[in-house]
Amino acid sequence: MSSREKCEYKFRIQPTVNDDGKTVISINDMVPGPSINVCMNDIIVVEVENRIPDQDIALHWHGVEQKGTPFMDGVPMVTQCPIGFGSKYKYAFRASKPGTFFYHADSVQHQSDGIFGALIVNQPAPFEPHVDLYHYDRSEEHTLIIAADFPETLTGNLEDLSEIKPVALNINGDTDIAK
Numbered sequence: 285m286s287s288r289e290k291c292e293y294k295f296r297i298q299p300t301v302n303d304d305g306k307t308v309i310s311i312n313d314m315v316p317g318p319s320i321n322v323c324m325n326d327i328i329v330v331e332v333e334n335r336i337p338d339q340d341i342a343l344h345w346h347g348v349e350q351k352g353t354p355f356m357d358g359v360p361m362v363t364q365c366p367i368g369f370g371s372k373y374k375y376a377f378r379a380s381k382p383g384t385f386f387y388h389a390d391s392v393q394h395q396s397d398g399i400f401g402a403l404i405v406n407q408p409a410p411f412e413p414h415v416d417l418y419h420y421d422r423s424e425e426h427t428l429i430i431a432a433d434f435p436e437t438l439t440g441n442l443e444d445l446s447e448i449k450p451v452a453l454n455i456n457g458d459t460d461i462a463k
């Protein structure tokens with residue numbers, strides 16, 4: 285077995301005005317949020333602080349099986365109480381399988397406004413059956429996160445959201461590439 289490490293992150297989630305003058309919901313002032321990049325079997329610990337006025341949040345770790353930690357799956361009122369404004373909640377779970385995953389807010393409005401990011405679980409070379417078939421130096425790898433960019437902030441928006449259509453692709457936070 286590889287040695288197990290504890291990989292700790294702090295996410296401060298709050299409304300932020302981006303360069304275009306639009307309000308987004310950022311994690312540590314970033315959209316997408318910080319990348320989580322760990323090795324298989326590491327313990328991922330994320331302290332989430334909710335600074336979005338009047339909004340509850342929860343984060344879902346998409347692709348993580350949560351075997352033994354179902355209460356870390358991020359579904360408010362099902363697996364946890366939602367994280368209220370001004371509160372903190374600490375997620376802790378094992379990166380049980382390798383892969384390129386992502387995390388996102390439970391709420392679609394929060395996702396659309398920027399609460400998402402990469403979650404990459406690396407497999408140590410000795411466990412990779414195809415290690416001889418490719419170059420294992422992954423220092424030059426890049427992660428692309430593609431999202432829909434909406435013309436207005438959806439968080440707290442009480443209009444019929446099905447009428448609000450995306451206007452651009454957001455690629456790693458940049459919306460000018462693919463308008």
Ligand SMILES: [Cu+2]
Nearest residue numbers: 344345346388
């Ligand atoms: Cu998901």
